[in-house]
Amino acid sequence: MSPHILVANKNFPEIALNLLRRKAHVTVVPFLDHEEGILNEIKNNIRECDALIWNTEHRLTGEILDLAGPQLKVISKPGTLIGNVDVDAVKKRGILLSHARYTLDDAVPDLTVGLMIAAGRRFKQSIKQLESGEWKFGKQFTPCQEIAGSVVGIVGLGGIGQEIVRRLKGFNVAKFLYCGPRDKPEANVLGVQRVSLEQLLTESDYVILACAFIEETKHLINSHTLSFMKPTAVLVNISRGGVVDQDALYEALKENRIFAAGLDVVTPEPIPRDHKLLTLPNCFLNRKHILEKRKELQEQLKVEREKGNTAILKYDKLIVLKHQSKRKFPSSPDTITPTKPDKHIQASKKNKTQQSSKTVTRSNSISEGVIKPSMLNYLVNNNVKPNQNNNNKESKSENM
Numbered sequence: 001m002s003p004h005i006l007v008a009n010k011n012f013p014e015i016a017l018n019l020l021r022r023k024a025h026v027t028v029v030p031f032l033d034h035e036e037g038i039l040n041e042i043k044n045n046i047r048e049c050d051a052l053i054w055n056t057e058h059r060l061t062g063e064i065l066d067l068a069g070p071q072l073k074v075i076s077k078p079g080t081l082i083g084n085v086d087v088d089a090v091k092k093r094g095i096l097l098s099h100a101r102y103t104l105d106d107a108v109p110d111l112t113v114g115l116m117i118a119a120g121r122r123f124k125q126s127i128k129q130l131e132s133g134e135w136k137f138g139k140q141f142t143p144c145q146e147i148a149g150s151v152v153g154i155v156g157l158g159g160i161g162q163e164i165v166r167r168l169k170g171f172n173v174a175k176f177l178y179c180g181p182r183d184k185p186e187a188n189v190l191g192v193q194r195v196s197l198e199q200l201l202t203e204s205d206y207v208i209l210a211c212a213f214i215e216e217t218k219h220l221i222n223s224h225t226l227s228f229m230k231p232t233a234v235l236v237n238i239s240r241g242g243v244v245d246q247d248a249l250y251e252a253l254k255e256n257r258i259f260a261a262g263l264d265v266v267t268p269e270p271i272p273r274d275h276k277l278l279t280l281p282n283c284f285l286n287r288k289h290i291l292e293k294r295k296e297l298q299e300q301l302k303v304e305r306e307k308g309n310t311a312i313l314k315y316d317k318l319i320v321l322k323h324q325s326k327r328k329f330p331s332s333p334d335t336i337t338p339t340k341p342d343k344h345i346q347a348s349k350k351n352k353t354q355q356s357s358k359t360v361t362r363s364n365s366i367s368e369g370v371i372k373p374s375m376l377n378y379l380v381n382n383n384v385k386p387n388q389n390n391n392n393k394e395s396k397s398e399n400m
Contacts, residue, residue, distance in 0.1 A: 003050040008042050009033060012055055024051070033057050043067050053078065054085065062089035074098065083213055083240065109163035111264060111286070112238050113171075116206055118284045119262030120145040120234045125281040145205060145234050145259050153177040153204030155220070156211030156239070157184045157192060164208060165190045177204060180211070201228035206236065213240035223248040226258065234260045241267030246277060253280050260284065 005020055007028045020026050027045050031038035033056055046052065046068045054060050055078045065072065065086075070093075077085055077099040090097050118124070121144045129135050148171055154161045157178040165176055176192040178184070179200045187194060197220075201207060207229065211217050221235065222245040229235070235258060237244055246267060252258050260282040266275075270287075277283050 004048065005051045005053065006042070006046055006049040007053045007055060008058075009038070009056040012053070046072075050074075051076070057084060060085045060090075062086055062092075065089055065093055065095070105159050105163055108160050108238060109167045112160075112164050112208060112210075112236060113167050115236050115238070115262030115264060115284065115286060116147060116208075116234065118286075119236065119260040119282075120147065120206070122260060122282065124284045128281065143259075145232055147206070148172040149174050150205035151175045151177065151203050152206045152208065153179070153195075153200035154192070154208045154210055155179055155197065155200065156209070157187060158210065158212075160238070161208070161210040162186055162190060164210065165192055175203075197225070198228055201225055201233075202230075204233060205230065206234050209235070209237045209239045209243050211239050211243065213242050217243050219243070219245040221245060221249065223251070226252045229258050231257060232259045234258070234262065236262045236264075238264045241265045241269065250276055250280070250283075253277075253282050256282075262286070 003024045005024045005026045007017070007020075007026060009032060010028055010030050011032055012028065017026060017028065027049075029038060029041045029045060031041055038056070039058055042056075042058075043064060046064060048071060049068055050071055050073055052060075052068065052072060052075045054075055060075070072093075072095055074096040075085070075090065075098070077097065079100060082097065082099050085097065087097070122142050126142055147168065150173055152165075152168060152173050152175070154164060154176070155178070157165075157180055161178065162184075168176075176190070177195050177200045178187060178192050179195055179197045183194060184192075195203075209221065211220070217239075220243050221237075226248055229252075235244075235249070241263075244263075249261060253261055262284045263277075264286045266277070266285065271278070271285065277285065
């Protein structure tokens, strides 16, 4: 009997569905996120599913997992983040969880540089002048903030943060700073200095928010932290809207206490057309992750997930997701690294070689329920079944 997969939103490319249908029976919820009735339809169809593709912005709760029943073995979360998944509830039930965490590691940094330029050069103000006929004969100077010679501070030097630094190396940035809960070994190679959040905000000409959205980072940028920033500073948010107190940001921009902001994410999404942030000439807003809306990239992301990152394999009535990313993960699930290999980071490559030579053991990382990409590969290659009796203490994941 073929395994049963539920796709939680009809916004899913047909090419990816065809790949899934080769190995399984697939049910697609016939709703989009904004349409009424989507959650009820999910709840009605999730019963007796073996696998779930949670391609929706709605929250996956313990209540929904209970409706699925004990036969639900694996959940695939499209995209890079799992903030709308109750991870504790997933772990408690011994369900495997996968997400395509590296898929946008090139696209998001490109977009970030674009937001820096658009906000720092006041594109919105210039476009408005052009469209309204205010562009007159003769030179009209618009103040701007250049990237060359600037200090760039990144809040959260994860994989995307590191790629941003690499992109900006060609812009003659004077200094890179970062803040986070722990030292990053890649920072030394990239030439990024770790400082406190206060020092980063005080010294940076560009502040880039690339951290995870968790309880500790909610409204990390608020009236107090904004007061540390230079009046010539530009704030760029590619994290989540909740990292910024938007009322405080509005006041700071309106009163020119900071120079400009470039926002890829806001709260709520979509933002109302009469939102006060949209009235500001120094606030450049981008439709959320416009890079993901391009048809070619959207299909690339889905196909990679289905063909490589989550290729469906039938394994003793258990659907296992096999990771075949371009990144070279070590063979043991305990030695996963958060960033992709870089030919310029010799020390990191040497460390990875040492890690991959270690004896592979069937560790408790598998029984924790939440499974990382290298663990998926480990499961397939070593015929390891997940432990449904998960009594291990939850380990803290790296958020920045």
